[in-house]
Amino acid sequence: MKRIxxxxxxxxxxxxxFGIKKMLGAVADCRNILEFPDGEKAIEQIKRMILKKQELPxxxxxxxxxxxxxxxxxxxxxxxxxxTKIISINIVxxxxxxxxxxxxxxxxxxxxxxxxxxSKPILRKEIEEITNAVAS
Amino acid sequence: MLRNTPTTTNQFLIKQLPKATAFINMxxxxxxxxxxxxxxxxxxxxxxxxxxxxxLLPTMSDKLNENLQACFHGxxxxxxxETYIDFNHRTKWLEWxxxxxxxxxxxxxGAILQTEDVTDRINSEQKIEKLEFILKETVExxxxxxxxxxxxxxxxxxxxxxxxxxxxxxxxxxxxxNSVNFYKVGYNRNTISMxxxxxxxxxxxxxxSLQIITAKGKEKWxxxxxxxxxxNGNYIGLIGTIQxxxxxxxxxxxxKHSEHLLKTLINNLPIHIYxxxxxxxxxxxNRPELEFCGIANENDLIGKDDFDVFDKITAQxxxxxxxxxxxSQNPMLNKEITLDKPDxxxxxxxxxxxxxxxxxxxxxxxxxxxxxxxxxxxxxxxxKKLISVTSLQNKKLVxxxxxxxxxxxxxxxNFSMLLNFLNTEExxxxxxxxxxxxSEASNELMETLHNLNEIVAINTESxxxxxxxxxxxxxxxxxxxxxxxLDKNRATVITEIPKDTHIHVIPDYxxxxxxxxxxxxxxxxKPGVDPIIKFGLTYVQNYTVLSIEDNGxxxxxxxxxxxxxxxxxxxxxxxxxxxxxxxxxxxKIEAMEGKINAKSQVGVGTTFNLYFNEEN
Numbered sequence: 117m118k119r120i121x122x123x124x125x126x127x128x129x130x131x132x133x134f135g136i137k138k139m140l141g142a143v144a145d146c147r148n149i150l151e152f153p154d155g156e157k158a159i160e161q162i163k164r165m166i167l168k169k170q171e172l173p174x175x176x177x178x179x180x181x182x183x184x185x186x187x188x189x190x191x192x193x194x195x196x197x198x199x200t201k202i203i204s205i206n207i208v209x210x211x212x213x214x215x216x217x218x219x220x221x222x223x224x225x226x227x228x229x230x231x232x233x234x235s236k237p238i239l240r241k242e243i244e245e246i247t248n249a250v251a252s
Numbered sequence: 253m254l255r256n257t258p259t260t261t262n263q264f265l266i267k268q269l270p271k272a273t274a275f276i277n278m279x280x281x282x283x284x285x286x287x288x289x290x291x292x293x294x295x296x297x298x299x300x301x302x303x304x305x306x307x308l309l310p311t312m313s314d315k316l317n318e319n320l321q322a323c324f325h326g327x328x329x330x331x332x333x334e335t336y337i338d339f340n341h342r343t344k345w346l347e348w349x350x351x352x353x354x355x356x357x358x359x360x361x362g363a364i365l366q367t368e369d370v371t372d373r374i375n376s377e378q379k380i381e382k383l384e385f386i387l388k389e390t391v392e393x394x395x396x397x398x399x400x401x402x403x404x405x406x407x408x409x410x411x412x413x414x415x416x417x418x419x420x421x422x423x424x425x426x427x428x429x430n431s432v433n434f435y436k437v438g439y440n441r442n443t444i445s446m447x448x449x450x451x452x453x454x455x456x457x458x459x460x461s462l463q464i465i466t467a468k469g470k471e472k473w474x475x476x477x478x479x480x481x482x483x484n485g486n487y488i489g490l491i492g493t494i495q496x497x498x499x500x501x502x503x504x505x506x507x508k509h510s511e512h513l514l515k516t517l518i519n520n521l522p523i524h525i526y527x528x529x530x531x532x533x534x535x536x537x538n539r540p541e542l543e544f545c546g547i548a549n550e551n552d553l554i555g556k557d558d559f560d561v562f563d564k565i566t567a568q569x570x571x572x573x574x575x576x577x578x579x580s581q582n583p584m585l586n587k588e589i590t591l592d593k594p595d596x597x598x599x600x601x602x603x604x605x606x607x608x609x610x611x612x613x614x615x616x617x618x619x620x621x622x623x624x625x626x627x628x629x630x631x632x633x634x635x636k637k638l639i640s641v642t643s644l645q646n647k648k649l650v651x652x653x654x655x656x657x658x659x660x661x662x663x664x665x666n667f668s669m670l671l672n673f674l675n676t677e678e679x680x681x682x683x684x685x686x687x688x689x690x691s692e693a694s695n696e697l698m699e700t701l702h703n704l705n706e707i708v709a710i711n712t713e714s715x716x717x718x719x720x721x722x723x724x725x726x727x728x729x730x731x732x733x734x735x736x737x738l739d740k741n742r743a744t745v746i747t748e749i750p751k752d753t754h755i756h757v758i759p760d761y762x763x764x765x766x767x768x769x770x771x772x773x774x775x776x777x778k779p780g781v782d783p784i785i786k787f788g789l790t791y792v793q794n795y796t797v798l799s800i801e802d803n804g805x806x807x808x809x810x811x812x813x814x815x816x817x818x819x820x821x822x823x824x825x826x827x828x829x830x831x832x833x834x835x836x837x838x839x840k841i842e843a844m845e846g847k848i849n850a851k852s853q854v855g856v857g858t859t860f861n862l863y864f865n866e867e868n
Contacts (some may be wrong), residue, residue, distance in 0.1 A: 131666045131689050138673060181658065184812075210662030213654065234664030237672070 118247050120174050122148040126158040126190065127179035130206065132236065136177050139240045144247040148173075154182045155190030162197065172201050174250045177238075180209040180216065188219065195227040203229050206252050210236040272369075275353055277362040278324055280305050292346070292369050294338040305365075311337055316348055323352040323363035333370060345374040396498035401428060403489045417474065417496045419466035434464040436471075444476065451480045451490060456769060461497060473501040523623035527608070532557045532574045544622065566591065577605040578615045588625075599626040656704055661695040703832050710761075710839040718844060721762065723753040725799065727787060730766040741774050747787040755796050755864045761840040766800075768833040769860050774801035778855070795846065795863040803857040809850065816850060 123146050127133050133151050140146060150173070152158035158176070165172055180187035187207060194205075207220055212235055228247045230249075234242055262284070266273065269286035272293070277283045282300050289404055295308050305320075306312060318328040328380030331349040338344065347370045353362040382783075390396060397413030408426040415422065418434055432448070435441040440462040464472050478492025495585035518525050524541035526534050537553050545561045547553045558567035577584050583606040583740065590600050602623045610616040670690050677683050731738070731745055738745065755762075770785060777783040786801040807816065817838040841848045845865040852858040 129666070131670065131693055134689065135666075135669045137674070150375065181662075210665050211658055213658075215562065236662060237669035 117141070117145040118250075120144050120146040120247060120250060121171060122146070122150070122162075122173040124150050124158055124173045124176040125151065126152045126155060126176065126182070127208065128153045128182045128185070129179065132179065132238075136208070136238065136243070139238070139243045140247070142240065143244040155185030155187060157220070158187065159190055159193050162194070162199075166197060172199060175204045175206065175246060177208050180207060180211060191223050191231075195223060195229070199211060199229075204246060205229050206234055206238075206246055207230045207231065208234045208236060208238050223246050272367040274305075274365040274367070275306055276320060276365055277353075278360075280320070280681075282308065283362060289365075289367060292367050293336070294340060294342075296339050302414040316350075319348065320363050320365070324360060325713050326352050326360055328352070331448055333374065336516065345371040346417045351369055367554060377582060396493050397495070398493050399426070399431075399491070403487065406759045414494055416529060417466070417472065417494060418464065419468045419470065424467070434466070436463045436465055439497045440464070447476075447478065448490070451478055452487060454478055455482075461501070462514060472498045474498075523621075524620070524624075526620045527617060528557075528574060528620065529576060529617045535617065539621070544624075547757060573603075573605060574618060577607050577618055581607045581609065581615060583607060600629045601625060654706070657699050659704070660697075663693060663700065666693045703836075707836060707839055710836065710843050716834060717758050718756045719759055720754050720756055721757050721759055723789070723796075724749050725768060726757075726759065726762050730763055730770060734767070734770055737771070737774055741777065741783055743777075743783040743785060745785045745787075749789045749798070751786055753789060753796070755798075756866060757844055758840075765837050765840055765862065768837045769800050769862075772833060773800070773804055773858075776802075776858075778803065778805055792863070794867040796866050798862040798864065800860055800862070801857060801859040806854040806856050806858050807850075807852045808854050809852050817848070 123140065125133050125136050127136075130199055140149065149162070152161065155178075158178075162172065164170075177186045178190060187209070191205070207215065217233050220231055224231045232246070266275070266284045270288065272286060272289040272291070274285040274289045275283040281302055281304055283302075285300055290298055293309065297308075300308060306317075309316075313334055315332055316334065322329045326440065329350055331347050335346060336346045338342050347368045349366040349368070351364050352360045353364045355361050364718075368787055388415045391398075391411070391413050395413065395417060397411045397415075397417055399408060399410045399414055401408045407430070408428055408431060410426045410431075414426070415424065420426075428448070432444055434489050435444045443460055445461055447456075447460060450456045451458060452731065457477070459477040461473060461475050464474055466472060473496075475497045476492065477494075478490050479771065480487055481489045481491055520538040521538065522540065524544050525536075526541045527536040527539045529535055533555050534553055534557070535555075537550060542548070542550060542553060545553055547561070553561070558570045561567070562570065573584060573587075575628045583604065586602045587604070588600060589603050590598050593599055602625050604621045606619045606621075608617045608619060609613050611633040667690065670686050670693065674686050674690075677686060691758060727747060727749065736741075773785050776784055781803065784803045786799075788799045788801065790797045790799070809816070819835045838848055841862060841864075845867070847863045848860060849863075850858060
């Protein structure tokens with residue numbers, strides 16, 4: 117089992133959150149899995165952690181369609197934060213719209229964080245690859 | 253008898269001869285001459301006896317000289333007519349007659365010369381010749397024939413041109429009766445008969461254009477004139493002319509036909525046409541232009557300028573356009589102009605002005621063409637509106653399709669994931685949890701489908717179902733339905749809608765809209781503060797505006813304004829906020845051709861303004 121220090125799951129759908137957590141439990145060892153129902157709460161947490169100079173998460177699972185602050189708005193703020201650590205951003209969305217894929221590609225060019233576009237339902241194999249990439 | 257040596261008596265007698273006569277001896281000297289001779293010839297000197305004729309008449313022609321010599325040889329040459337220039341340089345025509353001069357022994361002793369001034373005769377002969385020539389040419393070119401009727405002999409004399417016109421043979425004999433029969437039966441024959449009768453009885457002359465049928469069956473137009481002749485007051489016959497005017501009449505008919513065609517055409521064209529002179533006075537107008545100027549009779553507009561028809565500012569504008577076109581000689585093409593109609597409405601026209609140039613290249617006026625495009629403009633406006641509505645609907649549809657596919661996909665993704673877990677899960681407790689989640693997901697899917705169905709229904713509902721409702725009654729109905737919720741939240745409702753306010757709405761939609769906004773006001777109340785909901789009414793243009801104000805949490809419109817009425821957007825993180833209510837509200841008010849907007853301040857409250865369209 118790979119050890120991963122901290123993972124954020126930003127999604128308003130409890131079923132998806134449940135699924136990701138369940139699959140994570142099967143492929144990796146992570147004690148700090150934090151859940152956020154929208155982008156705003158997640159970005160606020162990250163800002164707080166930067167201020168307190170705390171260790172930032174290794175992986176963020178990010179939904180796009182969320183109330184208050186959606187995934188795109190989250191990314192816009194996130195890529196501008198002063199973060200040196202490489203954080204694996206995993207978009208998990210039910211959208212199969214090419215526009216959304218293009219938009220995520222656009223963000224890739226703006227940041228050093230890897231951004232992966234995943235369609236729901238996310239598979240255990242994909243989660244395994246994501247955790248493997250971070251652990252190695 | 254004259255002698256060789258004329259006696260004084262002879263000399264005296266000859267001097268008095270009434271005709272210009274001279275006796276020339278063989279030496280070409282004048283032996284004797286009548287005074288008249290000297291008078292006719294008007295020579296330099298009156299002393300002519302014994303003078304040489306060649307000296308006296310220096311301009312004498314060779315011909316005359318030859319004739320004299322011929323006489324000396326006993327010959328009788330014919331008279332000769334020659335021009336003669338006298339002492340005063342006047343030109344005359346003289347006729348010279350020479351015969352030999354014999355003595356009593358029949359010996360030739362000279363020539364007798366008679367000279368006659370025939371200037372008048374020659375002149376009138378020439379005049380007649382000229383006249384005859386002109387007459388002949390006129391008859392032929394003008395196809396004019398003359399005729400004369402002699403009553404006594406009952407004979408009708410017709411010139412060859414009449415044979416030509418009537419196409420009869422050379423041996424055809426015209427009579428009064430058969431010539432009348434050339435005229436077409438009916439009006440033509442009656443007219444000529446009446447004219448002849450009237451000429452004989454009432455001494456009236458006539459001039460008529462009538463139709464004949466020639467001997468060869470050809471139809472021709474003729475101009476026939478005639479007048480009665482009298483001798484000592486007694487009627488003796490008729491005289492007149494007949495002219496073939498077929499070509500002229502046909503040309504005239506063709507011209508008239510073309511003119512009629514052109515006139516019909518320009519009068520029935522759906523565009524205004526006029527011609528103006530350099531002073532901008534109208535010379536020609538067609539019917540639509542008359543109607544455009546609001547003038548019934550064409551004659552009331554011809555010669556008038558725009559100042560007589562339009563208001564001063566408009567007329568001045570037109571005059572400036574005219575000047576510009578006429579001075580520059582460049583046409584003004586399809587200029588869009590707007591004019592106020594007497595009923596206050598505006599009309600749009602396309603106006604073109606094309607300069608007219610005379611043969612000398614100078615501007616002689618202009619041709620104007622105006623087209624009323626008000627209807628086109630209106631159509632264009634409607635079309636633009638339609639396009640904007642369509643594109644808006646299209647945008648909505650795309651967004652809706654996107655949302656639907658996204659939503660359904662997210663549900664199906666959940667099902668797929670949970671079922672996958674269920675297949676491999678061995679822990680019973682976990683299995684129960686997954687099944688419970690499946691059932692929740694199923695309920696959510698049902699609700700989503702229900703909501704989508706509602707939205708589809710809004711977009712297909714027709715505006716025809718709008719009814720006139722009393723707004724106060726509708727508001728009170730919704731408040732009554734929500735009485736429990738309002739009471740539980742200790743809400744205060746203030747309505748300031750004037751009595752008998754009526755609006756045109758689809759009643760179900762109004763109810764649903766009010767329901768959503770009121771429940772939103774409760775749902776997003778400020779923690780610890782009793783909600784106050786206030787209804788107000790204003791009128792803006794064609795809209796009746798219902799404003800619903802609360803003292804709730806408020807929304808940061810800078811941040812969320814764009815998404816406020818979007819689908820599945822929730823801003824407060826409340827668990828029961830599905831982010832669908834305002835989307836449905838917006839769709840419903842738009843389906844009633846109204847609109848909605850919101851004003852809000854975080855921590856102070858929110859005001860929703862509902863615009864109900866009262867245009868129709």
